[in-house]
């Protein structure tokens with residue numbers, strides 16, 4: 090078997106992106122490196138929850154190493170409801186390279202899609218209004234509600250092309266493509282689904298004893314004009330509603346990591362993070378792990394789902410999402426990433442993404458709801474969050490989404 094395992098190779102990031110094919114299990118690009126995984130050495134069996142899954146993953150990685158795999162890593166995606174089966178595997182070969190440079194705008198002929206909001210924007214606004222009523226009645230302080238756009242094209246979506254355009258436009262984020270095989274991954278047309286996106290949000294990374302998380306919450310759409318964006322950024326940094334929405338998340342992440350750490354540093358106030366389409370309040374939280382250090386997926390288990398995608402308190406928010414979200418989140422707002430046999434890795438929150446299957450694509454976007462949220466602003470915010478994917482598809486919607 091060793092002759093088919095190439096292990097870590099050094100390759101230029103652009104070549105990895107050009108090499109990615111729709112049947113590959115995993116592609117992942119960050120501001121620091123690019124990773125392409127090929128083939129399947131082993132699939133990770135399901136586990137009861139994320140803590141158990143982190144143990145199963147570690148056992149599989151140690152076994153692969155004992156059996157001679159030169160560089161076993163686990164790659165893939167975990168659903169929002171982490172008790173449901175994840176889609177994780179150890180690939181046969183993995184290539185790492187440096188970061189991708191921002192690409193030239195490639196010329197391509199955008200596909201035409203029929204676009205259907207699910208639920209309708211007004212139904213989403215009604216769900217937000219209901220969440221605001223429940224928050225004001227007490228029992229919870231924040232819940233994240235989401236909606237989707239269902240797109241149908243004339244032919245199968247060109248996943249490598251879509252990934253390339255996402256990666257070129259989002260070099261500061263985390264661009265990914267994770268093949269969703271097995272349960273839930275095969276649709277009626279027989280094609281396997283792929284989760285494709287460009288997330289701005291790092292759930293957790295570990296390198297040696299260094300741990301990092303970068304929770305986001307509190308958002309504004311970018312305008313296309315630098316002066317106007319500066320004004321919106323200042324407004325966001327001064328907004329009591331958004332600062333509250335953010336603090337709930339930053340505090341929960343610090344509390345989740347602290348028991349694993351010897352030292353932990355969290356900023357007193359958030360900074361602004363710019364994506365190609367959005368502005369977010371961002372907290373860069375860093376720590377040094379206590380030994381024996383937990384592996385990255387175990388750290389993720391202490392954080393997921395954060396109030397950035399669920400709410401606070403977590404159990405009440407999770408329950409309310411089940412009642413008010415009009416669709417099944419599947420892998421949206423779950424985890425995407427990788428980890429190695431030494432416990433290092435990176436898991437990002439599966440946001441600004443779509444599940445692509447044959448001719449169909451489902452885009453997802455959510456927003457944090459607090460006591461003084463306005464339903465129509467949340468429709469606009471989720472509409473703006475769809476732009477990451479819509480821009481990469483080349484779809485210019487007529488009117489508001």
Ligand SMILES: C=C(O[C@@H]1C=C(C(=O)O)C=C[C@H]1O)C(=O)O
Pocket residue numbers: 233235290304305306307308369397398440441453454455456457458474
């Ligand atoms: C839920 C999403 O985004 C999350 C929610 C945010 C907010 O409510 O301000 C900001 C960033 C993300 O943590 C999404 O993009 O779908």
